[in-house]
């Protein structure tokens with residue numbers, strides 16, 4: 258039996274990426290094809306290491322080779338990734354900026370942003386996190402970094418801020434530069450300058466994803482961010498109450514405005530139901546049921562999942578070790594699934610955009 262490269266590629270041309278709706282060969286996702294006797298190896302280059310369809314695609318490739326080439330092939334598939342990016346990247350080295358927003362305060366936006374960033378990093382992606390919530394920067398507490406002060410140096414006459422590194426990600430919070438006991442009366446231009454500095458004056462290096470925790474509502478920071486930097490997409494966090502959903506709708510409306518026009522990656526319903534630690538099967542829909550799903554259906558925006566109201570989420574945030582880092586905690590799995598879905602939506606958006614590079 259003599260296997261050819263053409264046979265291998267022909268077989269793999271029957272495997273479609275379910276999200277991108279094209280076959281892997283057309284998408285240039287097959288690399289490093291090597292054949293020695295009946296030993297065949299190749300790499301599948303996914304659009305994100307957080308791809309929730311990774312094992313499904315690997316199985317489909319295996320079946321295609323065994324079916325169309327030979328069932329006697331000794332097959333080695335290397336599943337790898339190269340994160341895609343919108344063409345206009347505003348911060349050099351940063352592939353995708355993901356904004357995490359909410360209509361109302363206190364719905365768990367920072368909790369989602371933190372666990373999203375750490376979930377993406379867990380898959381092997383290079384991740385940064387910016388806490389741009391000037392009214393209540395909570396990320397220093399959630400990372401146990403209340404007293405941290407990032408180093409700043411002068412490079413060629415320009416200030417360079419070094420993000421703090423913890424739990425495998427780089428982070429900066431507006432809270433690192435203010436006194437937590439001293440209220441800061443922010444004025445519009447100050448806000449805009451401070452936010453731009455977090456992006457432009459920081460040494461972020463190479464990042465696949467830079468997650469930005471925005472203040473609640475719609476304001477100066479949202480306008481500065483979306484008009485200064487090309488944002489890959491926004492994630493909207495809401496709770497199930499009608500008042501929260503109504504405000505979430507306004508937030509979504511802002512991202513859809515022509516002048517802003519940021520892709521909506523989806524809605525996350527936080528505190529979707531209460532579940533006691535000792536009775537995890539019991540779900541109490543204390544704030545109403547299914548509001549986030551209904552909103553996503555109404556506005557035709559992906560629903561990225563629901564996170565229950567669980568004491569360990571709050572405790573871990575206060576203790577400075579986010580829940581996604583706790584092996585075996587079911588909430589870690591819930592946040593990890595959510596992170597995969599967000600990365601999936603970024604890849605879909607990037608591929609749909611005519612400006613996309615990375616998927617060739």
Ligand SMILES: Nc1ncnc2c1ncn2[C@@H]1O[C@H](COP(=O)(O)OP(=O)(O)OP(=O)(O)O)[C@@H](O)[C@H]1O
Pocket residue numbers: 359361362363364365366367368369390393395472473527528564565566567568570571572574575
């Ligand atoms: N699913 C959850 N279960 C239990 N507690 C939660 C959950 N989500 C968030 N919390 C807790 O609720 C509080 C508010 O959360 P968080 O700071 O993330 O909200 P936020 O929307 O960012 O608020 P703001 O923008 O007003 O600062 C925190 O104490 C957090 O630990």
